[in-house]
Amino acid sequence: LSEVRTLQRHNRAQSNAFKNDENSQPRVFVPSIAEPSLKLFAKKPPKSNRSLIINAIQYSIFPGAVTSEQRIKVQEALAQSDSKHFLILFRDQKCQYRGLYTWDTLSDTAHKIHGVGPKVCKEEMLTLMFKYDAGAKVFKSIPGMKHLSLTTDAFIIEDHFWQKPSIPHSGAR
Template sequence: MLSRASSRNMERDWENGSTASSITSVAEYSGPKLFKEPSSKSNKPIIINAIAHCCLAGKVNETQKNVVLEELDKCESNHLMILFRDGGCQFRAIYSFSPETEEIIKFTGTGPRTISRKMIDKLYKYSSDRKQFTIIPAKTVSVSVDALTIHNYLWQIKRPGSQGSGDGFPS
C-alpha cells in the first residue's frame, strides 16, 4: 500500500505534468474511435423519450412502441420528427429530417413518403420534463422541431386500385 505522502506526491506530479505528453499520447492512439464527432446535434434521445413516455405510453401501445423503438435503433439520422394525425398528437410515423436539404423523408410508420413545406400544418417541440408536446409558433422547419402535423385533407387521399401500403399513401 502507498503511504499518504507518496500518493500526494503522485497527485502533485500529475497536476504538474506537462500537457504536451498527454497531447502526444492522444495523437499516437490508433485504436478504435470511441467518440464520433456529430455532424449536428441529434434529437434522437428526445424522440425515443417522447415515443416511450408520451406518444406510445401504456400497456395498450406496448407492441407498437417496441416495434418503433427497435426501428429507431437502426436509424442513423441525426434529426428525427414524429408525424401526428392531428392536434390530438396521435402518433402516425417517424421521419428523418436533413437540415442541409430540408428534406423530410419517412423512416417508419403511416404517412406520405416525403413531407414538403406546403404540406405542414403545425410544428411541435417536446418537453422531456413535462412529457408533452407544445406548438411552436413558426412556419419553417428546423432542427428545433420534434414533431409536426400535415393538413387534414392530405389524410383523405384514397386511390382506388392503386398499389400502396394500404394507408392511402403510396409506399
C-alpha cells in the same frame, strides 16, 4: 585577420548559447509542445434529438403495457436509422402518432422511416410544428413557426396531403 575575427564572433555566439555553469546543464533549444498550433476549422456535428424522441415515444406517445408492441416497432425503426434528427408526424392537434420521419437538413425534407403518411414531407406541406417538453412529457405547439429547425420534434401536415384509402372496384369502369 578578418576571417579570424569572424570565426571568433561565431564561436562566442555558440559558446553563449551552450554556456555551462558548474550547476547547470547545457541549454538545448527544443520547440515547445505547448505552443499553439494551427487548428483546422471543423464544423460541429449537428446535435441529435434521438434520445428526446425515444423518451417521447416511450412516455408520451405509446405509454404503458397496452401500446408496448407498437412502441417496440417504432423504436426498432428508430434504432436502424443513422440520422441525427427525427420528426414525428401527427394526424392533428390531438398528437395522435402517424409516422416517424428523418429530417434531411440540406434539402429541408422529412423522409418516412415508419408509419403512415407521405413518403416525403416538404416544408410547404406543414401546418403546425411541435417541440417536446421532456419535463412535462407533452408536445407543445410552436406558434408562428414556418420552417423546420433543430428545435422541431413533431409536425402536422395539411389535410389534403393525407392519402385517401383507395377502394377497389368502387364503380369506376
